[in-house]
Amino acid sequence: MNGRITFTNIMKYIKLAISFNFGEVISVVIASILLPFLPITPIQLLVQSLLYDFGQLTLPFDNVDKEYLNKPKRWNVQGLKTFMLFMGPLSSTFDMIIFLFMWFVFNIRDAAIFQTIWFSYGVVSNLIGMHIIRTAKIPFIQSNANKYVYLSSIILSFIAIIVPYTLLGNFIGLVHISTKYLSIIIGVPILYCIIALFAKKIYIKKYNEWI
DSSP states (O other): OHHHHHHHHHHHHHHHHHHHHHHHHHHHHHHHHHSSSOSSOHHHHHHHHHHHHHHHTTGGGOOOOGGGGSSOOOOOHHHHHHHHHHHHHHHHHHHHHHHHIIIIISOOOOHHHHHHHHHHHHHHHHHHHHHHHTOSSOBTTTBOOOHHHHHHHHHHHHHHHHGGGSHHHHHTTOOOOOGGGHHHHHHHHHHHHHHHHHHHHHHHHHHSOOO
């Protein structure tokens, strides 16, 4: 039983990492071509990845839905590839929405402000996305994560939002931003959560698996 729990939580981590990293690569490439500046600098990307990696490190302690414990699972490389190609572009699509909002709605032309918003958004989005990916059910309602997973998600999202106001944020090129931009940083990840639930249903119906 412990082996099945461990395997399932490992698969959560892997599928989360490959899908979001693949999506972010797509986003960075597209944005770097279209924008007159880098959407995020290498050191900002490193710190951003470090923050949500800390959140993902709580997954080994996560609860596992009982359906996954009924029979042993097999390592499926093709399943990982399919998951990455399905969920990665979805994540990237919402990154594009962020870019469009910042450029056309808020008329942001300052590279530092642009990078700061995407830095904070990226962490919050990945931590919310973690709860979508960790279960085939509806998170927070039909399936609850371990308290450590919840706690890390809340704390690290808060840290991601306040980092731009710290010495660390200043050191890596982030700047103070208006609170009005919280509508992007918090609102779009919630929208992603809703759309991803529908995408998850489509994926499960088509491939008859999730984790």
